[in-house]
Amino acid sequence: MRFVVRLGTDCNPTFGGKSPEILTVLDTLVLSPDEVCGIVVGPNCGDPYNPLDNWNVTFPNVPQPAPVPPIPPKPGSPTLRVLHLSDTHYDAHYKAGSNANCGEPLCCRQDDGVPANTSDGAGKFGDYRNCDTPLWTLENMLQKLSAEKDTFDFIYWTGDLPAHDVWNQTRQDQLNILQHMVSLMLKYFPGKPVFPSLGNHEGAPVNSFPPPYITGKYSISWLYDALAQSWSNWLPKDVIALVQKGAYYTVSPHPGFRIISLNTNYCNSGNWWMLINTTDPTGELTWLIKTLQSAENAGEKVHILGHIPPGDQGxxxxxxxNYYRVVNRYQNIIAGQFYGHTHYDSFQVFYDETTLSKPVGVAYTAPSVTSYPGLNMGYRFYTVDGVYKGSSYQVLDHETFFLNLAKANVEGKITWEFEYSAKATYKMKSLYPSDWDNLIKVMMANQTVLETYNRLYFKSVHSGACDYTCRYARLCETRSARSSDPSLCKDLKV
Ligand SMILES: [Zn+2]
Ligand SMILES: [Zn+2]
Structure with a gap:
């Protein structure tokens, strides 16, 4: 036996329901325990040599054009407005008044019963304890956004639809949630273009996304076939075969503008199937480079969407x-990157690979709709330069809205409030990568600004007060657009 996994009888949320799959993966492995630890846990394992960590994607033999900083649009130029919804985690079994302190990874559910102490009762519209989104709160948000639908052009929808009851989700449960969510999106946003990405919670068990060479009973086709059908409500026919193969795609909604939606489950260290072979699963990054090269050749600007931020430790x-390298190479045409997964409102700056000091890109991690774990609920709009000939498709500003859950539960009614605009709150000239890099420097020097960022990070659930450990964590995350790289944070002044 090369690697020992303790398969307990509890409901560990990471491995819940996974035992037969893990055993199948381990049976196929040729890695030592240290190597497995190095892949899954990262440098905390003492950085053991890891043969599967050592692959490089190939770039076409085309010289990189000289970097051209984005040019601000002329005053009065047209703009696009994009709604970003992420991590809805809708819980069909949410019950107001049920036990919110149930001791399981997810509470506030019908089965949790009525608590002895009324203060343990689940809030009417949601709860700060380990609880997900009730249908009535979700629909309230969708109704509000539906009434405003003429004020935005399309929707980025970056995954994690099911609740966190990861220990007992069947494939059918996941498909039911997918279908329900898609029917809600169609009901509230008829005719509105929606560009979805796949979350890690859509798998059954959670995080399980076998690559296409896994066939038979563990094949992922049960999910990707359903996605292909659901997403065909918004995507053209010619991308559906790729969705069935790998759950990623590219579309061009306007001439000169391209959207690429990635399936980041192939970078998820919680996806045990990657231990068999992490090398560019399904050829996704090779495809990404090919797509970006064609976009460069055609003079297009590109937005990239996905679920797990590429710099996330997971x-x-x-x-x-490899993704960091791709952003470096195509920095002139990648005008925006949009992720979710963490549930926190944050950003990560990409730097040039040689000096790690010149900003070349920025990725936004949008706040989650769900309050899990201990947050307010939220969603985001981006104002984007477009759509006219020669638009940069750069993000010009973003605005975040939130639901103060404590207030809603006391008042007995939901009020979605404007939380902040990035440009106004951080006094930014524009939202280009250099401006975000500059904000990091401002936050290093000015604790008040850092604490504002920290308050918004948690969707204003607390004041934002931030001690040394917190300050280091916030700042280091903003510089870490690639994972397992302590050197990105070495010169932070905290
Ligand atoms: Zn999530
Ligand atoms: Zn996620």
Missing amino acids: CLKAWSW
């Missing part, structure tokens, strides 16, 4: 570092 090092 994103496998090799994938993450």
Whole structure:
């Protein structure tokens, strides 16, 4: 036996319901325990040599054009407005008044019963304890956004639809949630273009996304076939075969503008299937480069969407570092990157690979709709330069809205409030990568600004007060657009 996994009888949310799959993966492995630890946990394992961490994607033999900083649009130029919804985690079994302190990874559910102490009762519209989104709160948000639908052009929808009851989700449960959510999106936003990405919670068990060479009973086709059908409500026919193969795609909604939606489950260290072979699963990054090269040749600007931010510690090092290289190479045409997954409102700056000091890109991590764990609920709008000939498609500003859950539960009614505009709150001239890099420097020097960022990070659930450990964590995350790279934070002044 090369690697020992303790398969307990509890409901560990990471491995819940996974035992037969893990055993199948381990049976196929040729890695030592240290190597497995290095891939899954990262540098905390003492950085053991890891043969699967060592792959590089190939770039076409085309010289990189000289970097051209984005040019601000002329005053009065047209703009696009994009709604970003992420991590809805809708819980069909949410019950107001049920036990919110149930001791399981997810509470506030019908089965949790009525608590002895009324203060343990689940809030009417949601709860700060381990609870997900009730249908009535979700629909309230969708109704509000539906009434405003003429004020935005399309929707980025970056995954994690099911609740966190990861220990007992069947494939059918996941498909039911997918279908229900898609029917809600169609009901509230008829005719509105929606560009979805796949979350890690859509798998059954959670995080399980076998690559296409896994066939038979563990094949992922049960999910990707359903996605292909659901997403065909918004995507053209010619991308459906790729969705069935790998759950990623590219579309061009306007001439000169391209959207690429990635399936980041192939960078997820929680996806045990990646231990068999992490090397560019399904050829996704090779495809990404090919797509970006065609976009460069055609003079297009590109937005990239996905679920797990590529710098997240849960994103496998090799994938993450290759992606960083891709952003460096195509920095002139990648005008925006939009992710979710963490549930926190944050950003990560990409730097040039040689000096790690010149900003070349920025990725936004949008706040989650769900309040899990201990947050307010939220959603985001981006104002984008477009759509006219020669638009840069750069993000010009973003505005975040939130639901103060404590207030809603006391008042007995939901009020979605404007939380902040990035440009106004941080006094930014524009939202280009250099402006975000500059904000990091401002936050290093000015604790008040850092604490504002920290308050918004948690969707204003607390004041934002931030001690040394917190300050270091916030700042280091903003610089870490690739995972497992302590050197990105080495010169932070906290
Ligand atoms: Zn999530
Ligand atoms: Zn997620």
